[in-house]
Amino acid sequence: TKSLRETLKEIVPLKRHQLQALKEEHSSKVIGDVKVENVIGGMRGLKAMLWEASVLDPNEGIRFHGLSIPDCQRLLPPAPGGSEIIAESMLWLLLTGKIPTPEQTRDLSRELAEKGALPKEIEKLIDAFPRTLHPMTQLSMGVAALNSTSEFAAAYERGIKKSEYWTYALEDSLSLIAMLPALAARIYRNVYHPEKKLVDVNKDLDLVGNYTNMLGFGDNHSLTEYLRLYIALHGDHEGGNVSAHAAHLVGSALSDPYLSYSAALLGLAGPLHGLANQEVLRWQLAMQSSLASSSITPASITEYLWSTLNAGQVVPGYGHGVLRSPDPRFVALQQFCDKYPEELGESEIVRMVRMTAEVAPGVLREHGKTKNPYPNVDATSGCILYHYGLREFKYYTVIFGVSRALGALTQIVWDRALMLPIERPKSVSMDVLEKIVKG
Numbered sequence: 433t434k435s436l437r438e439t440l441k442e443i444v445p446l447k448r449h450q451l452q453a454l455k456e457e458h459s460s461k462v463i464g465d466v467k468v469e470n471v472i473g474g475m476r477g478l479k480a481m482l483w484e485a486s487v488l489d490p491n492e493g494i495r496f497h498g499l500s501i502p503d504c505q506r507l508l509p510p511a512p513g514g515s516e517i518i519a520e521s522m523l524w525l526l527l528t529g530k531i532p533t534p535e536q537t538r539d540l541s542r543e544l545a546e547k548g549a550l551p552k553e554i555e556k557l558i559d560a561f562p563r564t565l566h567p568m569t570q571l572s573m574g575v576a577a578l579n580s581t582s583e584f585a586a587a588y589e590r591g592i593k594k595s596e597y598w599t600y601a602l603e604d605s606l607s608l609i610a611m612l613p614a615l616a617a618r619i620y621r622n623v624y625h626p627e628k629k630l631v632d633v634n635k636d637l638d639l640v641g642n643y644t645n646m647l648g649f650g651d652n653h654s655l656t657e658y659l660r661l662y663i664a665l666h667g668d669h670e671g672g673n674v675s676a677h678a679a680h681l682v683g684s685a686l687s688d689p690y691l692s693y694s695a696a697l698l699g700l701a702g703p704l705h706g707l708a709n710q711e712v713l714r715w716q717l718a719m720q721s722s723l724a725s726s727s728i729t730p731a732s733i734t735e736y737l738w739s740t741l742n743a744g745q746v747v748p749g750y751g752h753g754v755l756r757s758p759d760p761r762f763v764a765l766q767q768f769c770d771k772y773p774e775e776l777g778e779s780e781i782v783r784m785v786r787m788t789a790e791v792a793p794g795v796l797r798e799h800g801k802t803k804n805p806y807p808n809v810d811a812t813s814g815c816i817l818y819h820y821g822l823r824e825f826k827y828y829t830v831i832f833g834v835s836r837a838l839g840a841l842t843q844i845v846w847d848r849a850l851m852l853p854i855e856r857p858k859s860v861s862m863d864v865l866e867k868i869v870k871g
């Protein structure tokens with residue numbers, strides 16, 4: 433069977449050919465209008481960037497190379513002894529558009545585990561951070577510091593052909609994905625459990641098996657399976673979201689994959705993006721403490737939702753920039769809860785998430801502002817972690833950050849393989865806008 437590198441070497445010329453044909457035959461074709469509302473409205477709806485691995489349909493949700501989440505759950509190999517999608521099989525799909533065999537998936541797991549230990553000087557740097565530094569700040573700083581190991585940066589300095597950039601970007605991307613669990617687990621240990629010893633990367637485990645193990649939850653099979661699914665599903669959500677877009681933008685300046693992904697993480701740390709799962713939990717716990725446990729009913733949750741909205745706040749975990757239906761990632765995580773009824777069926781927080789999802793769309797529709805009243809993935813992801821005893825919710829976005837590397841770095845490999853140019857959209861002032869619209 434072919435290795436990941438061999439598979440990619442076959443695909444790169446085909447994709448380059450596809451791009452060349454688009455350029456030569458259709459460069460001046462119009463595919464949409466630019467309205468004033470796009471310029472002042474966060475560029476919403478503008479089809480203005482290339483992203484290969486996934487496309488988000490407003491109604492169906494995300495598809496990875498055309499495959500829906502249930503397709504991926506059916507087709508992508510799990511870990512030995514598990515049944516959920518794992519990071520490695522998702523990464524293979526994202527990078528190549530192909531379904532890996534179980535053997536290819538195992539080989540990739542082994543390669544990542546072999547590259548998984550952090551350089552000693554980076555360990556020292558992370559250990560020197562004050563515990564008060566937000567875990568996402570630490571993650572972004574750690575990833576930026578790892579650029580001292582960048583093969584892309586070293587090769588660029590030596591002088592290489594543009595057509596070869598992608599091979600170095602691929603090596604950096606795989607190394608970074610491999611080291612993220614050790615980096616993220618070290619931050620968790622340092623901030624929350626400084627007395628605990630960190631275990632080493634186990635060469636026989638998959639990426640998330642290792643991550644859970646290093647976090648100290650290795651003997652919890654259902655949590656490990658949950659994190660496998662979580663990390664595979666959060667891997668990519670097309671290109672325009674803040675983290676993915678940031679990685680692509682910074683990478684377009686030929687900043688190496690470490691620097692590019694570090695920038696993505698700083699965007700992921702915002703409350704309207706990755707931090708939302710932490711906000712959801714905060715909101716759910718505040719609701720729990722304001723309502724007596726016996727009185728948590730659809731009616732009392734409805735009332736609580738209105739108090740949030742009437743206070744001028746958003747209901748975290750609901751709404752989306754593109755989606756206009758319930759997020760299939762939310763659905764998949766809820767179905768995971770059904771699969772483990774003995775672990776999750778009786779959980780108070782899981783019950784509250786479910787009840788909230790039943791009433792919130794009606795309330796948000798009546799409120800009349802959001803274009804999408806349905807839950808997004810953040811409405812449940814952090815709450816399930818809370819149930820499992822991973823309760824340090826300032827840490828949750830770090831887990832998202834371990835995951836989003838799969839998609840953001842995949843696109844960086846393709847940006848370099850397709851030799852895309854530096855990104856440089858035209859901006860305009862309000863005066864210029866007025867001149868344009870008034871003619």
Ligand code: FCX
Pocket residue numbers: 673703704705706708741745746747748749750751752753754801802803804808809810
């Ligand atoms: N509760 C209350 N009001 C909401 C709302 C919600 N959940 N979602 C949107 N609105 C409001 C907006 O604040 C906006 O109000 P304004 O006109 O006074 O500014 C209006 O509805 C229209 O917004 P809309 O076009 O529907 O949504 P946007 O594309 O501007 O924003 C996000 C999308 C996701 C930022 C928005 O729905 C939100 O703030 N949701 C809560 C936070 C959240 O869950 N974020 C995670 C999103 C995602 F899954 C991720 O990136 O991880």
